[in-house]
Amino acid sequence: MDVSPTITAADYTLTRNPHAASDAERAAAMESPAFGMVFTDHLARATWTLDGGWGDRRVEPFQNLSLHPAATVLHYSQQVFEGLKAYRWEDGSIRLFRPEMNAARMAASAARLQLPAVSEDDFMASIEALIATDGAWVPTTGESSLYLRPFLLGTEACLGVRPSHQVEYLVMASPVGSYFSGGVRPVSIWVAQGFHRAGEGGTGQAKTGGNYAGSLLPQQQAQDNGCDQVLFLDAKQDKYIEELGGMNVFAVRRDGTIWTPRVTGTILEGVTRASVLQLLRDEGRDVVERDISLDDLRAGIEDGSVVELFACGTAAVITPMARLVSPDFDVVVADGGPGALTMRLRGRLTDIQYGRAEDPYGWMRRVA
Incomplete structure (x- = not known):
């Protein structure tokens, strides 16, 4: 019987971005963003090790990644990702569309690439923690939304052809409008x-x-x-x-x-x-x-x-x-x-x- 504790958004510790966008800067960035070109102020993140499993869950300032040149993702493409959206409703609430299916698909993708699975509750907790921090980035106009990109990558410094003994899980977010320029068209x-x-x-x-x-x-x-x-x-x-x-x-x-x-x-x-x-x-x-x-x-x-x-x-x-x-x-x-x-x-x-x-x-x- 699985007795592992349920992971919630509260398990993701928050370090606020001291250089977060002002209201005016955020509004300008969200005015008409090209798909996947504008990003919010924070990332959700967790680290997995072979000995310790998943831990060090946090929401931290959006920043570049630091990778060893021998990281497995750079040489053997040990990486999977997902894509889903957060929608702002008229009542101000924020909703996700069938996120449990994304969580299940990510687990299946991870198994195929020999990466550790992120449980559904952990997957949801990471997204909820990030939205709780960066919810102001969820657009309110037209058919815009906040695109969420959870991903896993092998980060161990090892040139041996085997599964990575260290893995990073991250979620980043990007306000988006229409995927195709010019909106919906044939x-x-x-x-x-x-x-x-x-x-x-x-x-x-x-x-x-x-x-x-x-x-x-x-x-x-x-x-x-x-x-x-x-x-x-x-x-x-x-x-x-x-x-x-x-x-x-x-x-x-x-x-x-x-x-x-x-x-x-x-x-x-x-x-x-x-x-x-x-x-x-x-x-x-x-x-x-x-x-x-x-x-x-x-x-x-x-x-x-x-x-x-x-x-x-x-x-x-x-x-x-x-x-x-x-x-x-x-x-x-x-x-x-x-x-x-x-x-x-x-x-x-x-x-x-x-x-x-x-x-x-x-x-x-x-x-x-």
């Missing part, structure tokens, strides 16, 4: 050519930095070809669609069914993806998780049997997809505008997140 998608995000037995289902590093070159190719994002195909047959660089994909068919790639170990199981599936199925929609070939998707767009495409993820929520592009084709979904179901789903989800609509699922968790 985006163009480049089909990756000769590059794959993950292979069977790899780390595709873990949220680890190496997966994203490998996506940067094809993402640059997408931009070079006038597209916003890149779509990856499976590594085994180079035939079936998997996900974008950081978002899951859905196709809405003319007959009312919705298709999305099934999770096979190479696709990240998104929190937003799970929520979209729930909303659709509770509407009585026929949602099919299946293998979707690029040829079938292209043919469906061309003959009109696929009427909407959208991507979803924490950062962008739900984003309509207008075009699918490769060296061999350039097809436009329907009339290229945002689909009605896509935008209705987005509205329904964001209404729950911002407290504008009832939350029948208990997805929102109050933290301040």
